[in-house]
Every structure is written in structure tokens, then in C-alpha cells.
Amino acid sequence: MPIDAANPVPPNFQRVAGPDQIPPHVPKELIRSVGLTMGPDFLAAPHDYMKKLHDEQPPIYYDVSPMGNMWHFIKHEDCLFGLRHPEFFSNEGATPFPRDPNDYFYFIPIEIDPPHHRKYRNIVDPLFCPAGVKQLEGLIRQRANDLLDEVEAEHARTGECEFTTAFGRPLPVSVFLDIMGLPQDMRDTFVEWAVQLLHSNTREDMADAMQKITVYLKGAIAEKKAKPDDGVVSLIANAAPDGVPLSDPEIFGFVCFLFIGGLDTVFATLNNIWLHLARDPELRAETINRMETDPDKVVEELLRRWSVTFSGRVVEQDVEVRGVQLKKGERVTFILPAANFDPEVFPDPLKVDYDRPRKTILAFTVGVHSCMGGHLARLELKICLQEWLKRIPNFSVKPGTHIEYRPGGVIGPEFLPLTW
Numbered sequence: 001m002p003i004d005a006a007n008p009v010p011p012n013f014q015r016v017a018g019p020d021q022i023p024p025h026v027p028k029e030l031i032r033s034v035g036l037t038m039g040p041d042f043l044a045a046p047h048d049y050m051k052k053l054h055d056e057q058p059p060i061y062y063d064v065s066p067m068g069n070m071w072h073f074i075k076h077e078d079c080l081f082g083l084r085h086p087e088f089f090s091n092e093g094a095t096p097f098p099r100d101p102n103d104y105f106y107f108i109p110i111e112i113d114p115p116h117h118r119k120y121r122n123i124v125d126p127l128f129c130p131a132g133v134k135q136l137e138g139l140i141r142q143r144a145n146d147l148l149d150e151v152e153a154e155h156a157r158t159g160e161c162e163f164t165t166a167f168g169r170p171l172p173v174s175v176f177l178d179i180m181g182l183p184q185d186m187r188d189t190f191v192e193w194a195v196q197l198l199h200s201n202t203r204e205d206m207a208d209a210m211q212k213i214t215v216y217l218k219g220a221i222a223e224k225k226a227k228p229d230d231g232v233v234s235l236i237a238n239a240a241p242d243g244v245p246l247s248d249p250e251i252f253g254f255v256c257f258l259f260i261g262g263l264d265t266v267f268a269t270l271n272n273i274w275l276h277l278a279r280d281p282e283l284r285a286e287t288i289n290r291m292e293t294d295p296d297k298v299v300e301e302l303l304r305r306w307s308v309t310f311s312g313r314v315v316e317q318d319v320e321v322r323g324v325q326l327k328k329g330e331r332v333t334f335i336l337p338a339a340n341f342d343p344e345v346f347p348d349p350l351k352v353d354y355d356r357p358r359k360t361i362l363a364f365t366v367g368v369h370s371c372m373g374g375h376l377a378r379l380e381l382k383i384c385l386q387e388w389l390k391r392i393p394n395f396s397v398k399p400g401t402h403i404e405y406r407p408g409g410v411i412g413p414e415f416l417p418l419t420w
């Protein structure tokens with residue numbers, strides 16, 4: 001029975017967590033506890049850890065964790081299969097963010113299975129398609145250069161620059177606010193809320209962030225209903241697909257998911273890439289060179305090498321993959337960064353190779369739920385590389401820095417002090 005997003009009800013899923021709750025059909029030899037997103041090996045060097053999964057784990061295993069037990073898929077082929085078959089792997093109830101059961105809503109479009117999902121994408125896809133985002137190019141370049149002025153000023157004053165707070169986080173948040181039609185003075189608050197929601201150690205902290213985001217976004221939606229403009233919040237707030245206006249929970253669930261999907265992912269991507277450019281002068285020189293001739297190849301390979309997030313699903317009907325039985329209601333995570341390191345598809349996967357044969361990368365997933373902001377994110381990354389490398393071609397991590405990653409579903413260094 002498909003869910004009715006206009007009249008949402010909290011799903012009736014039981015959380016299955018810990019070694020006492022392993023279903024009897026799971027073969028003992030496939031049970032693991034790999035510490036994804038929070039174990040010490042993951043937090044020490046997350047992308048090396050994703051590569052090692054292929055050396056140490058079977059292609060599909062059952063991970064037992066206090067945060068929830070679930071199947072992990074690490075092979076490129078298996079992730080493609082799962083992501084392309086929503087009839088087996090559903091998005092309903094697959095999102096981990098807490099919500100008030102008395103004021104429930106679905107995250108749209110991510111929690112809506114096809115065919116209903118298309119109705120929502122149709123509202124905003126024209127803005128997020130390649131031609132739509134191309135129109136933002138001048139604006140993004142301007143925002144990048146405004147921040148670069150501040151970056152250079154900070155460096156002149158202090159001899160260093162903390163990349164994540166000076167550029168990596170504010171740039172995508174600024175662009176996001178422009179697109180959404182929200183005021184720029186919310187920039188630093190949005191950064192703070194996004195970090196609290198996605199990298200808290202407790203569900204209480206996540207719920208607190210969610211509460212603050214909710215109050216703000218509901219206010220913004222009410223304003224845009226009263227006074228429409230051409231930003232995305234207004235477009236969603238006033239949408240009437242097939243002549244039927246969206247309900248309040250649909251509008252809120254859509255705008256709120258854009259906040260969740262469109263901020264931390266982009267800044268984590270920038271922070272990862274800049275960390276590695278700062279550490280590797282040869283990679284930097286080659287990147288500067290290749291940005292002149294093949295910017296799109298550069299962007300695609302960097303997105304493969306430092307992809308930042310995962311796809312969660314719930315098994316919709318019993319299915320067998322690689323001889324492993326998965327039962328209705330069980331949770332699955334497609335480990336996208338691991339799929340991007342599958343050595344059968346991307347030989348020598350940790351190497352950045354701008355001339356790799358073109359293959360589907362999974363940074364943005366594939367299938368009906370492939371990232372709505374993928375073209376925007378690619379454009380932002382391209383412009384940031386072009387503008388930064390033009391003005392600051394040589395930079396390195398401040399000596400003595402310990403790079404820290406926080407637990408969470410989006411992978412990126414917490415702080416990145418640079419010098420040049």
C-alpha cells in the first residue's frame with residue numbers, strides 16, 4: 001500500500017539493534033560489526049577504511065551495531081542492482097532523522113517510492129537540471145570570489161586559514177540560500193544547524209537541531225505563501241501538481257529534505273578534496289593543469305575518490321542477492337564510497353586518475369532517487385576548484401594538525417587549517 005504523503009503517519013518499523021536481535025536466517029559467517037561511521041578505524045581515515053572493506057569483508061554482510069542492524073552492500077554491481085530496483089528496496093522509512101510523531105511528515109522526495117515520487121521531482125527538476133543550474137554559474141563564481149577575498153585577508157592577518165569555516169562550509173550554504181530564496185544572514189546559522197543535525201552523538205541533539213530547523217523553515221514557508229517569489233521554497237510552497245496544491249506536510253517535508261540533502265554533502269565534499277590537494281603537491285599541480293582542458297573529468301574523478309555518503313533502504317519483498325537471502329522489513333545500506341572503490345570496476349581505486357575509463361560513479365547514487373542536486377554540486381565543485389586554484393595554487397595543511405572526522409552519515413574532516 002503506497003504511503004499518502006499528504007496525510008503522513010509514523011511508520012511502524014521496529015528498530016533492530018545489537019547482537020540479541022539478529023534474525024535466524026542470517027548465516028553466522030556473514031555477521032560482522034564493522035563500526036561504519038563511528039568505529040576508530042573509520043574515524044582515523046574513512047576513505048582508506050572503505051577501500052579495506054573489499055579486502056576484509058564479503059560483498060554482502062550483516063552488520064550488527066547499537067545504532068541498528070542492517071545488511072551492507074559494498075560491490076558496485078550489487079549497489080547498482082539495489083538502487084535500480086525499488087520494488088525490492090524501498091525508501092519508505094529508510095531515513096534516520098528523528099521526527100515528532102504528533103506532527104509527522106515524510107522527507108520528500110527521498111522517502112517516496114515510484115511512481116508518486118516523480119510528481120515532486122517534476123516541481124523542481126527544471127531548476128536543478130544542467131540547463132537550470134548553468135544559469136547560476138555567475139552567481140556561484142561571485143560568491144566564491146567574495147569568500148576568497150575574506151580567505152586571503154584572514155591569511156594575511158594570521159598566516160593561516162581554517163578552510164572549513166572560511167570557505168568549504170559557507171560557500172555551498174550561501175549558494176543554497178540564494179537558490180532557496182532565503183536571506184544570506186542565515187548562512188552561519190544554517191551551517192551550525194546542519195552540523196548539529198548530521199554529526200551529533202545523541203538522538204537528543206539531533207532532535208534539538210531538527211526542532212530549530214523546523215521552526216525556521218515553517219516560518220519561511222508561511223512567508224513565501226503570502227508573498228511568492230522565484231526561489232525554490234516559494235516554488236514548492238505554491239506548487240499544485242495536477243491542479244492539487246501540496247499539503248502542509250508535503251511542503252515542509254520537501255523543503256526540509258533540501259536542507260538535509262543540500263548542505264553537509266557539498267561542504268564535506270569540498271573539505272575532503274581540499275585536504276588531499278593540500279597534502280599532495282603533485283596532485284595539485286596535475287589538477288591545475290587538467291582543470292584547463294578537462295574540468296568535467298577532474299570533477300567526476302574527485303567525486304568518485306572522495307564520495308561522502310550512503311543510501312539506506314528497507315527490503316520491500318524477500319529477495320536473494322549473490323546467494324544471500326534478505327527478508328522483507330530488513331534494512332540495507334549501500335556503501336557508496338566502497339562501491340566507488342570496487343577494484344573490479346575501478347582498478348587501483350585510491351589513485352586519482354583523471355584518465356580512467358568512464359564508468360558510473362555512485363557519489364550521487366543512480367535510479368529514481370539519484371541526487372536532485374548532482375548537477376549543482378558538480379558545478380559548485382568545478383567553480384571552487386577554478387577560482388581557488390587560480391588565486392591560491394599552493395597551499396598545505398598547517399604543520400602539526402591532527403585531522404579529525406566526526407561520526408555521522410556524511411564523511412568529511414571537521415577542521416582543515418591551511419597555510420601557504
Ligand code: HEM
Pocket residue numbers: 108109110111121176257258261262263265266269307308309310311312336362363364365368369370371372373374376377
Ligand atoms: C556533493 C554533493 C552531494 C552529494 C554527494 C549528494 C549525494 C546524494 C545521494 C547519495 C543521494 C541519494 C540518497 C539515497 O539514495 O538514499 C542524494 C539524494 C538527494 N539529494 Fe543530494 N548530494 C549532494 C548535493 C545535493 C544538493 C546541492 C542538493 C540540493 C540543493 C541535493 C538534494 C538531494 C535530493 C532532493 C535528493 C533526493 C532525491 C530523490 O529522492 O529523488 N543534493 N544526494
